[in-house]
Amino acid sequence: MRLLTVYQHFYRAYGPQHWWPGETPFEIMVGAVLTQNTAWSNVEKAIANLVAADALSVSAINQLSPSELAELIRPAGYFNVKAKRLQNYCAWYQAAGGFEVLQHWSDHDLRVALLAVNGVGPETADDIMLYAFERPVFVIDAYTRRIFQRLGVFTGGEGYETLRSEFETRLAREFKEDLPARIQMFNEYHALIVRHAKEACRTKPACSQCCLRKQCPGRVD
Numbered sequence: 777m778r779l780l781t782v783y784q785h786f787y788r789a790y791g792p793q794h795w796w797p798g799e800t801p802f803e804i805m806v807g808a809v810l811t812q813n814t815a816w817s818n819v820e821k822a823i824a825n826l827v828a829a830d831a832l833s834v835s836a837i838n839q840l841s842p843s844e845l846a847e848l849i850r851p852a853g854y855f856n857v858k859a860k861r862l863q864n865y866c867a868w869y870q871a872a873g874g875f876e877v878l879q880h881w882s883d884h885d886l887r888v889a890l891l892a893v894n895g896v897g898p899e900t901a902d903d904i905m906l907y908a909f910e911r912p913v914f915v916i917d918a919y920t921r922r923i924f925q926r927l928g929v930f931t932g933g934e935g936y937e938t939l940r941s942e943f944e945t946r947l948a949r950e951f952k953e954d955l956p957a958r959i960q961m962f963n964e965y966h967a968l969i970v971r972h973a974k975e976a977c978r979t980k981p982a983c984s985q986c987c988l989r990k991q992c993p994g995r996v997d
């Protein structure tokens with residue numbers, strides 16, 4: 777099945793998702809670090825606490841003690857670990873010159889640098905690449921693996937980098953628009969995958985409500 781066909785089904789079924797929920801690139805980065813292993817509603821509470829404490833900035837986060845930051849982001853869960861990760865990220869971001877400088881780095885250099893920050897894994901790095909820096913990187917998460925394994929597109933056992941590269945290569949071939957349009961499509965596609973995993977292709981899938989039920993070899997009802 778073509779990856780673009782899946783995207784078109786999702787888009788017709790759900791419409792635009794308006795991701796990433798965040799008003800500035802820095803807020804998107806903070807959200808990407810905090811969203812690991814927790815629901816987005818908890819991240820929103822943590823970000824609201826940072827805003828209320830006037831601490832949603834690189835300098836403010838770097839100046840807080842780890843325990844003060846952990847208290848503010850407590851709603852996001854794993855708050856001690858995430859406070860450390862967020863401060864690692866902000867220390868790197870500030871030292872690198874912030875958005876003004878980093879926006880000029882190549883895709884490769886930026887991704888390598890993000891992955892070198894202690895506590896930033898591939899999914900977080902790619903959330904930041906795609907949604908904060910608007911680079912042509914496809915985000916892979918557990919929802920992506922589940923849906924595309926059930927659709928018979930992948931086995932589900934592929935590594936992160938293999939899946940990312942497959943999505944990027946195939947979509948570059950199937951989607952003939954220019955780079956900005958492809959980046960926008962990657963943005964929308966990942967958001968639609970998350971939506972589909974919550975609406976239909978859940979742990980126990982609701983196949984009767986699925987826009988892909990006619991094509992899906994993994995459907996169960």
Ligand code: SF4
Pocket residue numbers: 923926927976977978981982983986987988989992993994995996
């Ligand atoms: S038919 Fe079922 S298993 Fe296949 S994508 Fe839809 S919800 Fe998932």
